Amino acid sequence: QVQLVESGGGLVQSGGSLRLSCAASGSRISIYTMGWYRQAPGKQRELVAAITSGGSTNYADSVKGRFTISRDNAKNTVYLQMNSLKPEDTAVYYCRAHHQVTFYISWGQGTQVTVSS
Numbered sequence: 001q002v003q004l005v006e007s008g009g010g011l012v013q014s015g016g017s018l019r020l021s022c023a024a025s026g027s028r029i030s031i032y033t034m035g036w037y038r039q040a041p042g043k044q045r046e047l048v049a050a051i052t053s054g055g056s057t058n059y060a061d062s063v064k065g066r067f068t069i070s071r072d073n074a075k076n077t078v079y080l081q082m083n084s085l086k087p088e089d090t091a092v093y094y095c096r097a098h099h100q101v102t103f104y105i106s107w108g109q110g111t112q113v114t115v116s117s
Helices: none
Strands: 003-007 010-013 018-025 032-039 046-051 057-059 067-072 077-082 091-099 105-107 111-116
Touching (some): 003 091, 003 105, 018 032, 018 091, 046 067, 057 067
Antiparallel strands (some): 003 018, 032 046, 032 091, 067 077, 091 105, 091 111
């Protein structure tokens, strides 16, 4: 089973950038679809971006053109580059691993991103 630890969150001004990292251990992520989700106070958790083992990506409409998901299987790490941040991007960001054969899902503990106006 894979364990996930997010890092890179923090406080940034509107228009700024952050890069989140999700380090995996316990299993190689090469056969997992990896995703970033976020949850703002009082709202449901939502998909931000995902990347398959083959490198295909998809993004929420609200972040297209601003966020980029990538993976480094050698480092067992997934990244989320966030540019042109807006106050509405403020949320706890979670990393998720979805095994493409067994469908096992694992979540990280989350990292807080706060964007000030």
